[in-house]
Each structure stands twice: as structure tokens, then as C-alpha cells.
Amino acid sequence: MRLRFTLLLLFTFFISCKNTTQEKPNTTPTNDFTKEKQAMADKVKAEFLHAWNGYKKYAWGMDDLKPLSKKGRNWYAHSLVMTPVDAFDTMLLMDLNDEAKECKELILKDLSFDHDMEVQVFEIVIRILGGLISAYQMDGDPKFLELAKDLGDRLLPAFDTPTGMPYRMVNLKTGVTRDHNNNPAEIGTLQLEFAMLSQLTGNPKYREKADRAIEVLYNKRNPKTNLVGTIIDVKKGTWENTDSHISGMIDSYYEYLIKMAILFDDEKYREKYDVGIAAVNKYLLDKTPDGWWYSHANMDTGERIRTQFGALDAFMPAMLALGGDVETAKQIQESCFKMWTDHKIEPEQYDYSKGEILAGPYYLRPENIESAAYLFHHTGDKKYFDMGKTMFESIVEHCKTDAGYAEIKDVRTMEQKDDMQSFFLAETLKYAYLLFSDQKKLDFKNTIFNTEAHPMQRTW
Numbered sequence: 177m178r179l180r181f182t183l184l185l186l187f188t189f190f191i192s193c194k195n196t197t198q199e200k201p202n203t204t205p206t207n208d209f210t211k212e213k214q215a216m217a218d219k220v221k222a223e224f225l226h227a228w229n230g231y232k233k234y235a236w237g238m239d240d241l242k243p244l245s246k247k248g249r250n251w252y253a254h255s256l257v258m259t260p261v262d263a264f265d266t267m268l269l270m271d272l273n274d275e276a277k278e279c280k281e282l283i284l285k286d287l288s289f290d291h292d293m294e295v296q297v298f299e300i301v302i303r304i305l306g307g308l309i310s311a312y313q314m315d316g317d318p319k320f321l322e323l324a325k326d327l328g329d330r331l332l333p334a335f336d337t338p339t340g341m342p343y344r345m346v347n348l349k350t351g352v353t354r355d356h357n358n359n360p361a362e363i364g365t366l367q368l369e370f371a372m373l374s375q376l377t378g379n380p381k382y383r384e385k386a387d388r389a390i391e392v393l394y395n396k397r398n399p400k401t402n403l404v405g406t407i408i409d410v411k412k413g414t415w416e417n418t419d420s421h422i423s424g425m426i427d428s429y430y431e432y433l434i435k436m437a438i439l440f441d442d443e444k445y446r447e448k449y450d451v452g453i454a455a456v457n458k459y460l461l462d463k464t465p466d467g468w469w470y471s472h473a474n475m476d477t478g479e480r481i482r483t484q485f486g487a488l489d490a491f492m493p494a495m496l497a498l499g500g501d502v503e504t505a506k507q508i509q510e511s512c513f514k515m516w517t518d519h520k521i522e523p524e525q526y527d528y529s530k531g532e533i534l535a536g537p538y539y540l541r542p543e544n545i546e547s548a549a550y551l552f553h554h555t556g557d558k559k560y561f562d563m564g565k566t567m568f569e570s571i572v573e574h575c576k577t578d579a580g581y582a583e584i585k586d587v588r589t590m591e592q593k594d595d596m597q598s599f600f601l602a603e604t605l606k607y608a609y610l611l612f613s614d615q616k617k618l619d620f621k622n623t624i625f626n627t628e629a630h631p632m633q634r635t636w
């Protein structure tokens with residue numbers, strides 16, 4: 177088995193090299209391109225500083241900035257200092273050392289989990305636990321790991337269900353849990369962070385809970401189609417919504433299968449990813465004259481029920497490239513980019529068969545730029561750099577405010593919305609920077625980004 181996995185990795189690597197070689201005409205770096213890259217990397221850094229300075233001026237110590245009303249917002253009764261925790265490793269990557277210093281001081285002074293408040297397990301894991309683990313690995317201060325361990329311990333009660341799949345909500349002080357209707361993304365996007373916590377603390381309990389949860393979920397797939405649905409009852413283990421897709425509520429379940437396989441060299445995760453993605457490609461992939469897309473289908477029959485794609489679905493090319501299928505990734509990225517440029521900025525939901533917007537907001541999401549960055553990395557084709565540049569420039573044009581960056585209420589009107597989620601600094605600007613810059617701080621061969629773009633480094 178291990179030999180088969182190693183051969184597969186070698187084959188994947190060979191295919192990536194082959195693709196890179198085939199695209200040589202576009203890959204030769206020129207002085208002009210070197211200058212263009214530097215200029216773009218500098219621009220991203222300047223825009224990151226603009227957003228951070230807005231947070232600093234108007235929302236210091238709170239979770240997020242409200243960029244139009246120029247205030248701060250907390251998710252819960254007490255701040256979890258979400259924007260600084262999410263932004264810290266981006267600052268380190270960008271060599272923003274003064275900002276990183278003040279950010280670290282704020283986190284270590286203000287961040288506490290000893291609050292009688294209920295939090296959403298998934299969001300707190302990907303943003304805060306992931307952010308603290310990467311902060312510890314990149315900065316080295318053991319206080320980050322102490323905070324991560326404290327948080328991990330407070331989240332563990334969520335896994336106390338009859339099936340081992342976690343509840344959606346847990347109280348950080350009392351351990352009281354709530355909401356047994358969970359989904360594959362929120363059950364299957366904890367494994368990297370909990371496995372890293374076990375790796376770094378030497379205590380296997382975190383990884384054991386997370387491994388079990390995803391194993392149980394995987395075994396609940398339909399045995400005929402191998403697809404999973406949208407909502408599962410974690411007490412009974414029954415599907416409550418059988419809509420199968422690769423969008424929000426399922427997306428990062430597949431992402432963590434392949435990322436766990438690579439980071440921990442784990443063939444069981446690889447097998448699960450291969451089975452899952454084969455089903456996704458069999459039933460959901462829709463090759464139309466207007467491009468390749470992923471649709472929605474019934475998990476039990478495989479029958480297509482909607483030709484719906486969206487901003488979250490744009491993570492697929494990045495994941496497919498990482499998993500070794502660069503050819504499908506390229507086709508889907510063409511569609512993602514079309515979805516973006518047809519509307520100046522991508523809408524949240526889109527019916528690709530009718531060419532109709534189903535939901536118009538743009539939430540400053542990273543996935544489309546993230547996929548351009550992965551494809552540029554895997555193919556060296558400048559076309560992906562140019563896609564990223566177009567997307568980044570349209571964000572600056574439409575979303576910039578004098579206090580930071582704002583979401584868009586509807587890409588048909590481009591009216592701004594008073595929110596700047598922390599993932600704009602953690603992900604959108606980080607992936608743009610990784611796409612344009614020649615950063616040397618991370619060794620990509622031993623780094624896997626969690627779904628919030630926090631680098632998890634294999635140091636063992």
C-alpha cells in the first residue's frame with residue numbers, strides 16, 4: 177500500500193513537471209515579468225496594510241472591522257481577537273515586522289477562551305486554532321501553543337456524541353453542546369488542526385477524535401454512488417438533506433482528505449479522497465459547451481438536480497491540482513474566471529446553464545485567487561498570474577473604502593456592505609501575495625495550508 181502511495185505521489189509529481197514543461201512558452205521569466213511580479217507583490221502588501229490600519233484605528237481588539245460605519249464587531253459576547261489571529265502569519269510572510277509585533281502583543285494580552293459563551297466549532301478551529309498553530313510554528317513563542325492547547329481542550333466536548341461526529345456548537349467554559357444537525361464541511365474540516373495539535377503537544381487525543389469523526393462520516397456516504405449529502409444528524413447518523421455538491425457545507429471535507437493525506441503521508445486519507453473525488457467527477461462534473469462546472473445531484477441516485485456553482489466552489493481547481501489532477505483543475509479554473517469576469521466580480525451563486533446570478537453578494541472570498549495561485553505554482557503558466565492580477569485589481573476597484581475593504585451586497589449594483597471578514601487578511605490577500613511574490617519563508621514541499629490559509633508545516 178505504502179509503495180502504491182509513493183508511486184502515486186511520484187507519478188503526480190511527474191505529471192506536474194510534464195505540464196510545466198509543455199507550457200514552456202509562457203513560463204520563461206523575463207526581466208519585465210520579474211518587475212511586474214515585484215510591483216504586484218508590493219501592491220498587495222500596501223492593500224494589506226490599508227486594511228490592517230483600518231482595523232487598528234476603528235476596531236482594535238475586536239473580532240472584525242466594519243469598514244463603512246468605521247466600528248468594530250464581535251462575533252460573540254467576548255472578542256476572540258479574530259482578525260489579528262487570522263492576519264498574523266500573513267504579516268510574517270510579508271515581512272511586516274512592526275505590525276506583526278503589535279499584533280502578537282495584542283493576541284497574547286487579550287486572547288482568552290475562559291468565557292461562558294457558545295461558539296461555532298468549525299469557524300473557531302479553522303480561524304483561531306489554525307491561526308495559533310501557524311503562529312507558533314512561524315514565530316516560535318510557546319505561548320501560542322499554550323493558547324492552542326487550551327482552545328483544543330475546550331472544543332473536545334463537541335465530539336461527545338453517539339456517533340463521534342461533533343456537534344456544531346460548544347460552550348467554551350461549560351462544555352455544553354448544541355446543534356446535532358451538522359454537515360460534512362463542519363465535521364470534516366478539523367482534522368489538520370487537531371492532528372497538528374497532537375503532533376506538537378505529543379498528546380494523541382486531539383487527532384483520535386478528529387480521525388474518528390471523519391471516518392464515521394466517510395462511512396455514511398451512499399454505498400452505491402459514494403456521494404455525501406449536505407446535512408447529517410450526528411446523534412442518529414442519518415442524512416437530513418441529501419443534496420450532494422462541492423459547495424459550502426461539503427467543500428472542505430474533500431479538501432481535508434487530500435491535505436491530511438499529503439501532510440501526514442497517510443494512505444487511508446488518500447484512499448478516501450480518491451473514492452470521494454471519483455464520485456464527484458462521475459456525478460457532479462458537468463462538461464458543457466460553456467465550460468466545465470460542478471453541479472448538484474441527489475446523493476442516493478446521482479441524478480443531477482441543479483446547475484448551480486458559486487464563489488465557494490472555486491476552491492476546486494486548487495484542490496484538484498494538489499491532488500494531482502491538473503487537467504481538470506485547468507478546465508474548472510477557466511469557468512471560475514469566466515464567472516468572475518462576466519460580472520466584474522464573482523457572485524456568490526450562479527446558474528451556469530442559464531447564465532443567471534442566483535445570489536449576488538461578494539464576501540471578499542479567496543477561493544478564485546487561491547486556485548489561480550495553485551495553478552500558477554503547478555504549471556508556471558503566466559495566464560494564471562494574469563487571472564489573479566485581474567481579480568485582485570477588481571477587488572481594489574470595487575471593495576476598497578477609506579477605512580479598509582468592504583464586501584459587495586450585489587455584484588450587479590456594486591453597492592458595498594459594511595463587513596470585512598477576517599479571512600480577507602488571512603486568505604484573500606495571502607494567496608494574492610503568494611501568487612505574485614517569490615517568498616522564501618515557506619518550503620512548499622513541507623507545507624499544507626489549512627482551509628483558512630494558515631500554513632501547517634511538517635517539521636518532523
Ligand code: DMJ
Pocket residue numbers: 302428488541542543599603627628
Ligand atoms: C473561509 O472561512 C474558509 O476558506 C472556508 O473553508 C470557506 N469560507 C471562507 C472563505 O470563503
